Amino acid sequence: MTALAALLARDLRLAVRVGGGALIGILFFTLLVTLVPFAVGPDLPLLARLGPAILWLGALLASLLGLDRLLAMDHEDGTLDLILTARVPLELAVAAKALAHWLTTGLPLVIAAPLLGLLLNLDPKATGTIAVTLLAGTPALTFIGLIGAALTVALRRGGLLLAILVLPLTVPILIFGVAASNAAIVGPVPFGTPFTILCALTLISVVIGPFAAAIALRQGLE
């Protein structure tokens, strides 16, 4: 248990130090959402209708950005070799790394979403709902991304391949995340239906992600 806590604490610390890259995702998210009103124009009802989709799309793309750092950096400097000889199951070790990654890249997106909603003419209730759906959905993006990160770990600069691998798998999260946000804002579907499916998708990826990533890492031992 101390080993996993140490891994989590170290990854959190690394993310906020120089070169850690915790800010990349949130900056990209802010840039994207800030630019949309300029592109769409001053049509306030249209902005409000696009709002949930734009926030979700931004969050999805922003969470892809940092994924190539999730395991590749530990692979390059040999830390992954040490993790493999530690007395903790590899599944739990990669889950701890993914959790740290979500805390430093996913959670800031959730917190920033209500502020950026102002630029998209969303009222407080709507932005609150979107933040809740992001809170429920972004862990799934990280844990699905974990599988892609494990598959591409040995490739140098495998970031683009990683995005292509992971993106199709994240489409259901995007669909149900936006559906749940829209359901709460304009109806007519009750919020609970798509939101429950979104939560279920997250739970499934949190369980499957670490196992699949550990299998991929063990296969890649060469």
Added chain:
Amino acid sequence: MRLVGSDLACVRGGRQVFSRVGFTVCAGEALLVTGPNGAGKSSLLRLVSGLLRPQQGRLELEGGDLELTIAEQAHYLGHQDALKPSLSVQENLRFWTALLGGEAAKSDHALAAVGLDGLAPLPAIYLSAGQRRRLAIARLIAIERPIWLLDEPTSVLDTAAQAMLADLIRAHLADHGLVLVASHGPIGVNGAKQLRLGQQADQGTQSP
């Protein structure tokens, strides 16, 4: 405690690195793995540490902890020092100690043993290659594990640090540890067994 490898074969990238390699190391013994470049010294150590899978053969640890794999009872010191440049010397070592199941109190003692105690708060990015390796060696002392797998540990060390490493290896052997060293030169330990790799590979290239 006895580590026995028998009839080991290793394939990397479709190439047979070595085959029919066997060795026995008992507690308190060191095995010096030698051979030309590409003979499979590093591969053999990675194989013992569980980072590579043998194509065939058996690897057994007699008298070890049955609950743990060989890898979980071994220290692997490879070419990469597994340092995070933005963490300080002390933070790097503390992390390894917690991850690999050592006591936090011993990590300070280990820093002193490799002569890095004055640099504890310094970010690892400022360390020289030799200092980085010494920090990696501190891991061996901070966390007690019976098997040491050292892959060319002296390659970037100065003579004083090489002598220090030899002392550490002798102390570990006196403490009934097992040491496997891949090296081109002597490691300063008397009575080390030798395993020479590469003869079979040479024969293979001579007779196409």
